[in-house]
Amino acid sequence: MTLDRALAGGRVAVYRHPLIVRITHWINALSLLLLLMSGLQILNAHPALYWGETSRFSRPLIVFGSGDGPAFPAWITLPGWQDLASGRRWHFFFAWLFVVNGFTYAVYALTSGRIRWTLLPSGAQIRHIGRSVFEHLRLRFPHGEEARQYNVLQKLTYLAVLFGLLPLIALSGLTMSPGLDARLHFLTAVFGGRQSARTVHFITATTLVMFLLIHIAAVLAAGPLTEMRSIVTGWFVIKPDRRES
Amino acid sequence: MTKPAGVDRRRWLQRALALAGGLALSACDRIAQSDRVNSTLDVAEGWTQHVQRLLLGRQALAREYSESDISEEFRANGTTNPDTDEYNHLAQDHFAKWRLTVGGLVQRPLSLSLADLRRMPARTQITRHDCVEGWSCIGKWTGTRLSALLNLVQVKPGAKYLAFYCADTLELALDGTGQYYESIDLIDAMHPQTILAYDMNDRPLPVAHGAPLRLRLERQLGYKMAKYIMRIDAIENFSGLGRGKGGYWEDRGYQWYAGI
Numbered sequence: 001m002t003l004d005r006a007l008a009g010g011r012v013a014v015y016r017h018p019l020i021v022r023i024t025h026w027i028n029a030l031s032l033l034l035l036l037m038s039g040l041q042i043l044n045a046h047p048a049l050y051w052g053e054t055s056r057f058s059r060p061l062i063v064f065g066s067g068d069g070p071a072f073p074a075w076i077t078l079p080g081w082q083d084l085a086s087g088r089r090w091h092f093f094f095a096w097l098f099v100v101n102g103f104t105y106a107v108y109a110l111t112s113g114r115i116r117w118t119l120l121p122s123g124a125q126i127r128h129i130g131r132s133v134f135e136h137l138r139l140r141f142p143h144g145e146e147a148r149q150y151n152v153l154q155k156l157t158y159l160a161v162l163f164g165l166l167p168l169i170a171l172s173g174l175t176m177s178p179g180l181d182a183r184l185h186f187l188t189a190v191f192g193g194r195q196s197a198r199t200v201h202f203i204t205a206t207t208l209v210m211f212l213l214i215h216i217a218a219v220l221a222a223g224p225l226t227e228m229r230s231i232v233t234g235w236f237v238i239k240p241d242r243r244e245s
Numbered sequence: 246m247t248k249p250a251g252v253d254r255r256r257w258l259q260r261a262l263a264l265a266g267g268l269a270l271s272a273c274d275r276i277a278q279s280d281r282v283n284s285t286l287d288v289a290e291g292w293t294q295h296v297q298r299l300l301l302g303r304q305a306l307a308r309e310y311s312e313s314d315i316s317e318e319f320r321a322n323g324t325t326n327p328d329t330d331e332y333n334h335l336a337q338d339h340f341a342k343w344r345l346t347v348g349g350l351v352q353r354p355l356s357l358s359l360a361d362l363r364r365m366p367a368r369t370q371i372t373r374h375d376c377v378e379g380w381s382c383i384g385k386w387t388g389t390r391l392s393a394l395l396n397l398v399q400v401k402p403g404a405k406y407l408a409f410y411c412a413d414t415l416e417l418a419l420d421g422t423g424q425y426y427e428s429i430d431l432i433d434a435m436h437p438q439t440i441l442a443y444d445m446n447d448r449p450l451p452v453a454h455g456a457p458l459r460l461r462l463e464r465q466l467g468y469k470m471a472k473y474i475m476r477i478d479a480i481e482n483f484s485g486l487g488r489g490k491g492g493y494w495e496d497r498g499y500q501w502y503a504g505i
Contacts, residue, residue, distance in 0.1 A: 042379065043379070045378040046376070046378040046379040046380050050380075053310075053314070053373065053381065053383065054373065054380075054381045054382050055320075055380035055381055055382060056316070056317070057320065057380075058318065078277065079273070079277035079278075080270060080273060080274050080277070081274075083498070084378070084499075085494070085497060085498030085499045088377075089283065089286045089290075089498070089500075090286060092289045092290070092293060092500075092505060093285075093286040093288070095289075096293075176375075176505075177297075177504060177505040178307065178373075178375045178463070178464055178465055178466060178503075178504060178505075179297040179464045179504025179505060180297065180300070180301075180504070181308060181373075181464075182301055182305040182306060182463075182464045183300050183301050188308070194373065194381050195380075195381055198379060
């Protein structure tokens with residue numbers, strides 16, 4: 001199962017990410033970025049959110065900008081000028097790509113045992129979760145043998161994103177479709193109405209952006225070169241543990 | 246006269262960043278304007294339509310609500326008054342002189358008054374209206390079943406779509422297009438909830454919502470539901486209509502299949 005390559009200076013290269021994980025990771029990253037930008041383009045057409053089945057215009061939940069006209073600046077929308085039709089075209093194309101890609105990953109991860117081996121925290125990890133939080137706050141990242149597997153916070157975050165936020169954003173998006181609503185009444189009921197689903201869609205997107213910022217910050221803090229190498233080539237380089245040597 | 250190196254470097258960095266940002270933005274815009282990119286993105290519309298048709302079939306009904314769910318404020322979008330001499334003339338006596346012309350690929354072309362339509366098989370439904378902009382309102386609609394009208398005029402075998410021609414001009418373009426029109430296929434036309442609505446919330450359809458007649462196509466977005474209908478033609482394809490995409494908004498980049 002584990003393929004190690006000994007490198008100079010006591011470092012070890014571990015094959016961490018199989019090809020399918022690397023490909024689905026990058027397709028997911030691209031899709032999410034374009035979905036976010038085209039999503040803001042779509043939101044610009046009516047930059048207000050409501051709770052419930054309908055839009056009670058006098059009682060919005062959140063209003064962006066003045067509530068009339070574009071609320072999000074051109075540089076963050078796709079396309080970079082106000083164009084709802086094009087925004088929808090980009091959004092639905094990459095929504096398809098995002099869903100098909102997500103399914104591919106989920107089927108692989110669930111059938112290959114990757115979830116069990118790499119993402120489910122061990123009993124020991126759960127017991128020491130407090131220490132892990134403390135170490136993280138001090139920006140101390142595991143080295144040596146400990147770096148072979150994800151730490152418990154990483155595991156829980158990835159699980160929450162992969163099996164919480166990503167399905168949630170897809171389902172709340174589908175709920176807004178008047179076509180699917182004719183078949184999937186129960187989904188609309190679960191979200192508490194179409195406009196609630198639209199609001200949940202936006203909040204989930206915002207949460208994903210926060211995850212993304214932390215994810216990128218963690219990559220930068222843990223060593224951008226090593227981290228990028230591993231998600232591009234699959235090989236993750238472990239430095240010898242200084243405390244041991 | 247030497248400036249500190251740091252200032253130069255900072256200015257250089259600022260310029261480089263501005264240049265890179267500008268290049269990235271203009272590259273994005275160029276990609277977003279490319280015809281080939283847009284036609285590639287359009288394939289997703291076909292996938293959506295096929296999968297939704299497969300899941301929904303011909304009969305699945307849009308959800309219907311109770312009287313208490315009806316929205317107090319139902320927003321009117323697009324044209325809220327055609328305001329042409331011809332339309333104003335018709336509106337003056339509550340559309341008594343208005344006629345709906347049904348033609349094209351049909352066995353029995355017809356011309357119907359509002360009273361004729363009111364005598365035909367009708368349906369009342371309280372449904373949710375989803376605008377492409379993102380908002381939703383619930384309203385009560387009563388109208389002639391489109392299927393009943395089609396049985397009356399008998400669509401010829403070659404016909405695939407119905408085209409709706411409206412009294413309003415949203416934007417008069419240089420190429421002469423701009424008159425509102427829409428089209429739906431015969432699968433949607435025969436759906437039990439597809440009606441030509443003449444009443445809204447138990448009163449004659451207001452001008453803002455398309456008086457005297459508007460289409461209700463409950464499983465799609467609002468822009469498909471043509472208002473101020475004057476003529477309906479059974480057609481084989483969109484080639485003779487507007488810019489050829491099957492609708493006013495479709496000609497301006499929106500999806501013909503608006504189930505999402």
